[in-house]
Amino acid sequence: MILQTSYSDQIQTVLTLIGTVDSEGSQNCNSLNQARGGYRKFLASLGQREIETTSCEVSFITHEDDAAKLRQYFSNDSLLDDKQQAAVIEISQDGEVNEKKSRIKQALQELSLYSPDYAAIVRTVVTDIFILPSRVAKGGSTSQAIGLIWANPKTAYTTADIVEMLIHEFTHHAMFLDELRYKHYSYEMVMDRSTWARSAILNASRPLDKVLHSIVVATEVLLFRKYHLGHPTNPRVHPPTDLMIEQLDESILSTESAISSNDFIFHERAADLLRNARQILENEFLPLHRNLTRNFKRVS
Amino acid sequence: NLDSIVKSTAEKITREDIDATKKEVETQIDWQPLNMIAYEDQK
Numbered sequence: 001m002i003l004q005t006s007y008s009d010q011i012q013t014v015l016t017l018i019g020t021v022d023s024e025g026s027q028n029c030n031s032l033n034q035a036r037g038g039y040r041k042f043l044a045s046l047g048q049r050e051i052e053t054t055s056c057e058v059s060f061i062t063h064e065d066d067a068a069k070l071r072q073y074f075s076n077d078s079l080l081d082d083k084q085q086a087a088v089i090e091i092s093q094d095g096e097v098n099e100k101k102s103r104i105k106q107a108l109q110e111l112s113l114y115s116p117d118y119a120a121i122v123r124t125v126v127t128d129i130f131i132l133p134s135r136v137a138k139g140g141s142t143s144q145a146i147g148l149i150w151a152n153p154k155t156a157y158t159t160a161d162i163v164e165m166l167i168h169e170f171t172h173h174a175m176f177l178d179e180l181r182y183k184h185y186s187y188e189m190v191m192d193r194s195t196w197a198r199s200a201i202l203n204a205s206r207p208l209d210k211v212l213h214s215i216v217v218a219t220e221v222l223l224f225r226k227y228h229l230g231h232p233t234n235p236r237v238h239p240p241t242d243l244m245i246e247q248l249d250e251s252i253l254s255t256e257s258a259i260s261s262n263d264f265i266f267h268e269r270a271a272d273l274l275r276n277a278r279q280i281l282e283n284e285f286l287p288l289h290r291n292l293t294r295n296f297k298r299v300s
Numbered sequence: 301n302l303d304s305i306v307k308s309t310a311e312k313i314t315r316e317d318i319d320a321t322k323k324e325v326e327t328q329i330d331w332q333p334l335n336m337i338a339y340e341d342q343k
Contacts, residue, residue: 007302012309019318020325026318029310031303046329074333088335117302140335150335165336172334180325202337213334236340 001174001216002121003223004280010121010174013181014039021045036124040147043127049073049145051127058108058123061130062097070130073145088136089150099155100131107162114163114228122170125177138237139165141172146180149173154236160229161237164221168238171220175213182269185209189265197258200251201238211255212270218248219277222285231292245281245289252278 002010011032018038019026025038036056044051049070052059061067068091094100112119127147140150149169153162178184189195190207199206200218221238222245225231231241238244255274259266266274 008305008309011302011305012313015306015310015313016317016321017325019313020322023315023318027310027313030307032306035306046325074335120302136337136341137335138338138341140333142333144333154338168336180328181321183324183328202342210334237336237338239339 001171001178001220002118003227004216004219004276007117007121011035013174013177014124016181017042017177032120032124039124040127043147046146049148051147058126059128060101060104061128062101064091064093064132067130067132070128070145070148070150071132073148074140074142074150088134089140089152090133090135092133094131094133096155097131100151100153103153103155103157103159103162104129104131104151104166107159107166110159111163111166114224118224118228122166125173126166126170139169141169141176143176143179146173146176157236158232160232161235163229164224164235164237167221167224168217171217172213175216178269178273183267184212184270184273185267186265189262195258195262195265198251198254200244200248203247203250208255208258208265211251212266212274215248215251215255215277216273218244218251219280222248223280226284226288242289242292245285248277248281248285252281 014035015026015029018029018035018041021042022038029035029038033056037053040051040053044053061070071089071091074089108119108123111122125147126149129149129151131151134152138152138154141148151165151169153165185208187209190209196205196207197211198204199211199214201214206214222241225241233240239247252274256278259271
């Protein structure tokens with residue numbers, strides 16, 4: 001969410017949330033490291049899970065029993081869990097767990113090489129990563145455990161693919177924090193299927209909260225490709241850039257249509273984020289799409 | 301310089317910002333698994 005808003009915006013959200021548990025600490029904060037400590041105290045105040053408040057580094061949970069305890073946060077009973085995603089994480093021994101951890105650490109290091117500042121914010125917002133296998137999904141996040149990421153990358157993924165995974169999950173958490181600061185949705189309307197729209201990444205009809213998440217995630221991944229990673233020829237985690245831009249375009253249009261007939265479903269901040277994504281699509285991605293498809297035609 | 305952004309941003313945060321956010325957090329908490337299915341697995 002950094003590239004589509006700003007570092008300042010992201011830091012302001014974190015500091016304001018810290019202020020809810022320590023107003024003096026928030027207003028007198030003078031370094032990112034100090035903010036990390038305050039942020040962990042804020043997360044602890046939510047009472048969602050145990051947080052290591054004395055550390056400022058991302059922690060990896062690879063022991064099967066410890067990881068299985070964290071899996072519970074990914075189960076749910078909500079109508080909003082439209083993809084029946086609760087049971088996707090398996091509680092079984094993952095023979096590749098150490099290699100997966102090593103690849104994720106390598107990707108975090110790679111992210112630091114592309115953009116030390118971006119990586120520093122990721123390492124602030126994400127406090128813990130646990131690894132368990134799944135035959136369905138490659139990672140996940142939940143508003144029930146802000147700061148905690150479930151990761152299950154294929155060991156054969158390129159480092160760039162795993163960097164994109166980290167950006168994807170980080171952006172969900174940035175959205176959770178943003179939503180805590182500014183209300184985003186009227187959830188009683190989100191559950192009404194007549195308000196659903198097409199998502200940007202799964203390209204399926206989904207509830208509007210998940211659709212906005214997908215729009216913001218797709219926008220961030222595309223911006224990171226544009227500014228840092230480059231455009232991959234055979235990506236495995238996210239679609240190729242030209243297809244992702246097309247799906248993002250459809251998703252934004254579909255969401256605009258859905259909220260035009262339901263004025264109150266998006267609160268002001270959610271509507272602002274959607275408008276911002278629309279502006280980035282038109283100013284940056286559609287011209288890029290024209291260039292990519294023109295070059296492709298020339299090569300073929 | 302992230303540290304300087306933190307410092308300058310912190311100085312601008314007002315008591316009103318914090319109070320409004322605290323109220324919002326309390327309302328929402330006292331407001332969803334999002335699992336990532338890879339592109340190659342969707343095809």
